[in-house]
Amino acid sequence: MSVPPIVEFHEVTKRFGDGPLVLDRLSLAAQPGDFLAVIGPSGCGKSTLLRLIAGLSPVTAGRLTVDDLTPADAAAELAFVFQEPTLLPWLTVAENVELAQKLRGTPAAARAATRQGALDLVRLADRGGAYPRQLSGGQKMRVSLARALSLSPKILLLDEPFGALDEMTREHLNEELLAIREQKAWTAFFVTHSVSEAVFLSNRILVMSANPGRIHTEIRVDLPYPRTNDTRLSRAYHDLVAAGSRLLRSVEEISPVASRA
Amino acid sequence: MSRKFLNVLLPAATGALVIALWYGVHFWLAAEMRFLLPTPDAILAALRDNGDALWRAALNTTAGALLGFLLAVVVSIALGLGLSLSSLVRASLYPYLMILQMTPIIVIAPILVLWVGPGLRSVTVITFLICFFPLVVNTTQGLISTDRHLVELFRMWRATRGQQLLHLRVPAALPYFFTGLRIAATLAPIGALVGDYTAGSSAGDGGGLGFSALIYSSQAKYPALFATAAVTCLLGFIFTAAVLALSWLALHKWHDSYERADK
Numbered sequence A: 001m002s003v004p005p006i007v008e009f010h011e012v013t014k015r016f017g018d019g020p021l022v023l024d025r026l027s028l029a030a031q032p033g034d035f036l037a038v039i040g041p042s043g044c045g046k047s048t049l050l051r052l053i054a055g056l057s058p059v060t061a062g063r064l065t066v067d068d069l070t071p072a073d074a075a076a077e078l079a080f081v082f083q084e085p086t087l088l089p090w091l092t093v094a095e096n097v098e099l100a101q102k103l104r105g106t107p108a109a110a111r112a113a114t115r116q117g118a119l120d121l122v123r124l125a126d127r128g129g130a131y132p133r134q135l136s137g138g139q140k141m142r143v144s145l146a147r148a149l150s151l152s153p154k155i156l157l158l159d160e161p162f163g164a165l166d167e168m169t170r171e172h173l174n175e176e177l178l179a180i181r182e183q184k185a186w187t188a189f190f191v192t193h194s195v196s197e198a199v200f201l202s203n204r205i206l207v208m209s210a211n212p213g214r215i216h217t218e219i220r221v222d223l224p225y226p227r228t229n230d231t232r233l234s235r236a237y238h239d240l241v242a243a244g245s246r247l248l249r250s251v252e253e254i255s256p257v258a259s260r261a
Numbered sequence B: 001m002s003r004k005f006l007n008v009l010l011p012a013a014t015g016a017l018v019i020a021l022w023y024g025v026h027f028w029l030a031a032e033m034r035f036l037l038p039t040p041d042a043i044l045a046a047l048r049d050n051g052d053a054l055w056r057a058a059l060n061t062t063a064g065a066l067l068g069f070l071l072a073v074v075v076s077i078a079l080g081l082g083l084s085l086s087s088l089v090r091a092s093l094y095p096y097l098m099i100l101q102m103t104p105i106i107v108i109a110p111i112l113v114l115w116v117g118p119g120l121r122s123v124t125v126i127t128f129l130i131c132f133f134p135l136v137v138n139t140t141q142g143l144i145s146t147d148r149h150l151v152e153l154f155r156m157w158r159a160t161r162g163q164q165l166l167h168l169r170v171p172a173a174l175p176y177f178f179t180g181l182r183i184a185a186t187l188a189p190i191g192a193l194v195g196d197y198t199a200g201s202s203a204g205d206g207g208g209l210g211f212s213a214l215i216y217s218s219q220a221k222y223p224a225l226f227a228t229a230a231v232t233c234l235l236g237f238i239f240t241a242a243v244l245a246l247s248w249l250a251l252h253k254w255h256d257s258y259e260r261a262d263k
């Protein structure tokens, strides 16, 4: 049981310039294979947390290691999925998925194999030649996911990836995401504003409070994997969603409102 | 009535109405004033009678317009790349570009002719000055408006600056660039005309359309003057059509501005 954590925050503090404290001495250890959901009031620093791990923004104080490296050095082990699909509109679906590898100089044949595998995973194998504007919102998001998976990341960072989609699409994508993970067990940080999504996907839910951002509580989700639509009908699932919602509500009430919000 | 049929009929009807009005005004004028608005058939006749001279003038103007336009494209791409580097560079150069843009070209054209020499040279330079501002502003804006998240993805992928430019910033700037190009295409023939109006007969053999206009108006050959205007119009259409075609080639597959309404 003494596996070293793959992502470790030790008293990490973050502020932008001389602005207010965004994250306050945050400590957290993610074990390999953890699926961490992050919920909390808007503006509490969820995106910032992910951006620190991704090396897109430096920590102000404290220590953050990703697979024993600094976030910047660990870039090759990370993939980021934003709330918007963030595809390059002038490239086809296939070209979008291949782009990162192309920039790294991977030979075309190897690229094509990886790309095909990734598109198969998200069930878009036959849409490789389409341009992003020809796809639905859900399909674009799956391309974005395929692009992230094609990098074979150890850690997947997802910032409200399905937040803009309708509920049916989102539930399907959640099931797909877990099915994909059965094959390749990356560690996930998944920011969401939906408690039920957090419960369905994760084994740990971090509930954050705002101003400054702190981890208020951690909820363990001991529902067995693989999870299916039946999981959503179980008593345990409902109890966890109810408890999570109550907790989120109380956190929102205790969080002081940001002065400039 | 089918939509297709209307699409042909309505513009044709508008055209017929305008021509009818035109004749109406011509004949409504007192006989001794009718020279002020020559009839379309008189203009067509002038076009035929001065065909050779107008053709040569049009070629001269086209050469100047094309050269100035291309020069503006090349310079504004280079300058746009420089300006996109940092807001500091922009802050130090934009005011002077603005001053250049505000300077009325018509006023300084005579001195420009003295500076760069008469003929095609000054026509090219004046066209360049008129086309260049919308191009450089749009190109720069395009190069600095890249989606923030896409830039961050490139950073996470460890893309080099060159890769970021080639695979991200330049393609993302294309729609802006073509907006500038369309504006420049409508300005280029006008710029060339202003140029050879000032540069006079030295702009190629017999001068360009601007010089023709000068001659015809001094000789009170008004139908020929209108014919010159018509040729200039046509030139503008050709320039614009060529740029629209290029823009279509570069963007129609992926850019939203070419989205069909029914999709």
Ligand SMILES: Nc1ncnc2c1ncn2[C@@H]1O[C@H](COP(=O)(O)OP(=O)(O)O)[C@@H](O)[C@H]1O
Pocket (backbone or CB within 6 Å): A016, A019, A022, A041, A042, A043, A044, A045, A046, A047, A048, A049, A258
């Ligand atoms: N680049 C930035 N510069 C300054 N302040 C920022 C920046 N990014 C985020 N913040 C601030 O940090 C706080 C947390 O933001 P964020 O992490 O986006 O919250 P969340 O994702 O939980 O809604 C907010 O108060 C926001 O205004």
Ligand SMILES: [Mg+2]
Pocket (backbone or CB within 6 Å): A046, A047, A048, A159
């Ligand atoms: Mg956020």
